[in-house]
Amino acid sequence: MTMMVAGASMLFAGGSAETSQESQGIDMVFWIFLNPESTEDPRSIVLKEIVEEYNANNPYGNTITVESIHWSRFEAQAIQAAAAKSGPDIINMYSDQLKQHIAGGTVQAMTKYAEDFLATIPDYVYTVDSLKINGDIYSLPWESRTFVHWYRSDIFNRAPASLEDLADRSGKESDANMMGFVIGLSDGSNAASFMESFIPLIRSAGGDLFDSNGKAIFNSEAGVKVLEYLKSLIAKNAMNSASLSLVVDDIIDGFKAGTIYSMNAGTQRAAAIRQSSLNNHIESAPIPGFVEGTPAPALVAGQTLGIGKFAKDPAMAFDFIKYFYSVENQTKWLKANVLPARADVYNDSGIKQLPNYDELKMWNEYAATGSVTFYPDDYTEMAVRLAKAAQEAIFRNTPAKKALDEVANWYNNK
């Protein structure tokens, strides 16, 4: 009977068979998008290795428990937990969403820990100043994904030299079933596909989304130039009105299937892209710019690690974070096609022998032409409005300036 009661209580409490044991370290919870239980995804395997090695070898006797939270609901889940004064000890965040986490109170500043640590790793690709938000460092990027141009080498004999070249050549290859090039103009999935191209293009045109004070300035001549260019893609038949409903996953599926001949997408999607039967004909290159021979400045983003607002012991949480950034662990990430945040990794002999080393190196060099940007906490809402403005300008002939002004005015007058 006693055993039955014990068994039942274990089942309802979550099936944990752990007994309380005296240990010197602390148990910490780590929230991340990756699932260490996956035996297929190379990134998840690397994560599991790193955590298991830390648990086995850290001198404090700490243990890390990974809890995988779905990426699309991560922010909501973390903010909800913080509102209930709970949450993880270590939290993984996209750089794009960092300010949202700060506003939601999910993460705490770790400036002192980070400054001391960064002083010991000179090959870290981000500077202390570039990581500060209102004078504090809240997280450290551990990967530096960038967004590149993917194209079919059996359709195009070389990467486009400029945006105009891309529009001309893609237009010639398009027909009723195939699109030469696509930028997803859907406002679904946080308008990610649109923004991943809009940002490098507006920078190539000499503009940007925000000025140094955080004021929206995308309604500049540069912004208008980008929308006019997108309109020309339709006029030249490079892409068609189907782009209105396409989100980034749809475009990648189309590219893999062979119905889309070129696209812009993040390097983090390389493994998924290369699962295509057309893999032998898939190449990547920097996103072309308006000036021939000069690529658009890279859009760089990445996953970052921070200390949870309600961490049991911030110093111990940072001890794990430091371990995460060792050259050995960063090398493991690169082998799993994740661009690392430490430059020394590229000198590793094992890395140099990887079959896709040249491509990895090219991504890394291209990423160096941009820098990580921490967008405001209402970035997603603005991105969706911006995509809708682009739809208006491209398909309903609303003047590009007017469409962009409306979004910029809404944003700046909030």
Added chain:
Amino acid sequence: MKQRKSLDWNFTVEASTYTILAIAVIFTSFPILWGLTTSFKPLDQINVFPPTLFPKPVVFDSYIKVLFRSNFKVYLFNSIFMTGFTVLVSTALASHAGYALARFKIPHRKNIMFALLMMGMVPIVALLIPLYLLSVQTGLYNTRLVILLIYVAWRTPIMTWILYGFFSQAPIEIEEAARIDGCTPVATFYKIMLPISQSGLVSSALLSAVFVWNDFLIAFTFTTKENLRMVSVGLYNYITQYGIIWGELMAAAIVSIIPMIVLFILMQRKFVSGLASGAVKG
């Protein structure tokens, strides 16, 4: 001649009916068929143009990955356990409450019934934040118990309302006969009413089972632990930040609908008779 015309007309009506039904079956089952064939396709054949319906060759990689190289079987166990437990407890509570409301003179019965109905109308999303805070404060967050409590509390009112309707329609003469034969009210309920109400109980239990099995919101919100996840959340894992893993997603979806199909096949007769006798009409 008139009879011949009538036969022709009947044949036309019947043929049209079957044609429409056949189209409806094809239309509704095509996505499942597409999912099934996709789950057997090699990785590089999933995204091809023009698309192919039948895999060449047929591979079981996606099923092997889902069933043996992921935590999907843990999610399946959790879903089966949560669904089974919720259905058992809710049915036990709701049948007693429904019978009492249908047969006993309870003050404010109409108001109670109205309140039960209203409770079933509150969208679960409206209760999510307070329930979340409560579960964290009581230390129940990340346990099976909190999920089960919520499911039982969510399903019991509407099941009580359904079973109240069923018990109300049952002929009172049977109960009176049992009483004359010496049955107590409690014995009448267990020995007479419950056995003759099987179709109503099965119908309401099946409806609740489908609700719990398909629920995502509670299953996702009240646990972050891998070993407590349910199938609905597990399916979501195949829509990754790096792209959708179509083969495994389809294999997992097919596996996840099998228990519900089996349940419906086993309970089909009682479910249909329950529907026909008004058990779920209230």
